[in-house]
Amino acid sequence: MASAFIPPELGQSLRETIIPDVKTTLNLFGMHLRKVAGEWNYPIHAHPQYEFNYVLEGVQTMVVNNNSFTQQAGDLVLLRPGDSHSSRSGDGRPFTYFCIHFDIDDKILISLLSRLDHVLFKSDSAITRRLAPVLHKLVEISANVNGNITMSQRMRLQSAVFDLFGQLWEAFSIDDHLLSSNTYEKVELAHQIRGRLQGLIYQQFKHDGAGENHYGVDDIAAELGISTSHCYRVFREVFGLSPRTFLSDQTLHEAKVLLEDPRLSVSQISGILGYRDIAHFSRQFKRWYGLSPRQYRDSRNWMPADPLHAPDSGDTPH
Structure with missing residues (x-):
């Protein structure tokens, strides 16, 4: 999943392999x-x-x-x-x-x-x-x-x-x-969990109404043949944060990248990220970042190139 990558419409891809993001300095x-x-x-x-x-x-x-x-x-x-x-x-x-x-x-x-x-x-x-x-x-x-x-x-x-x-x-x-003992296996397992979490974010981008999609960490743990508690414990030991926090951090990153694209309205971004409406997205973004999506976009000095894609008036304080 590339940053700010908008996947094709459902049914257009006949076959695909999703490669987790590579972000290494x-x-x-x-x-x-x-x-x-x-x-x-x-x-x-x-x-x-x-x-x-x-x-x-x-x-x-x-x-x-x-x-x-x-x-x-x-x-x-x-x-x-x-x-x-x-x-x-x-x-x-x-x-x-x-x-x-x-x-x-x-x-x-x-x-x-x-x-x-x-x-x-x-x-x-x-x-x-x-x-x-x-x-x-x-x-x-x-x-x-x-x-x-x-x-x-x-x-x-x-x-x-x-x-x-x-x-x-x-x-x-x-x-x-x-x-x-078990260090390699533990780290390799954490890597697999991380890859599936990134795939989960990508799948949310492909479907409208992510709130209706209940697939999550419990399902990832079941697919890997481990308990949910073990999934959380291994991931936290290796990465220093919980799987849910990782998901939130990744979604926030993608939201910020998308907000820096002046061609996209907040409504479009909300849909790409799988939120059911702008208000839900705006509340979540402010909880993460301390600013509403409109305030974040203004702070980055982005001006819409096309008035038809200006930020939605629906982006209101919560």
Whole structure:
């Protein structure tokens, strides 16, 4: 479901597959490829990002939260935000390493990263074997960056890092010893619930009178073979909010996007979102956002392009 996407009329689609929204922000910091002398010694420090540190040649000693780890060529270290760490040559000789600092707002991935029992992944581990080809691709791109990064290089780096996360997720599913018990299954279940909730919103957009459609969280839980209470508990543990709050947040987001389109009247938007009338939509929107739909539209400085599609006079205080 794309933001402000208005589906075709009923009966026009012969077949369709609905892909849940993909809304992920990735920030990369301090990515570097570096060869250092045997006297290399980086002091203890910490930062608010995750870090992948991959040794290409030689030996590195990494001290993480007062625990010492020896990285041989091909070994990978994953650091969490706030981990104090220092590094030096592990044998007094030069070594080469590749480093990525990153932030990502994908709560499912972060939930898994935060539960990993490991810091050091040896070259023959399931995770490193899966990630090594992508890490070497990142190294190759980085090695060709001279000073200013080109748009092509930036897009290729971002693409490769997302590929890295995809490989990481698949490695989690193969080796259940990487995580505390049932973590992968719990997060995967939360992901399935989230996808069905987004599909529920889309289906509401396709039918007039959403208030008459009683399909909801109870039905999603039944389809997944779990109790409603377990559905709520798992979703809240992974995402930090209830399924109903998630539904409200998503509907509010779509309402705001639609209100920023001056071609649509409030009456049309109310119908697209599945409300039985403008007053119901207006009350709900004000409960969520503190402004009526008309007030929100005015605050965004949108002026109707067509007087026939001006905001409805029915958008009144509640």
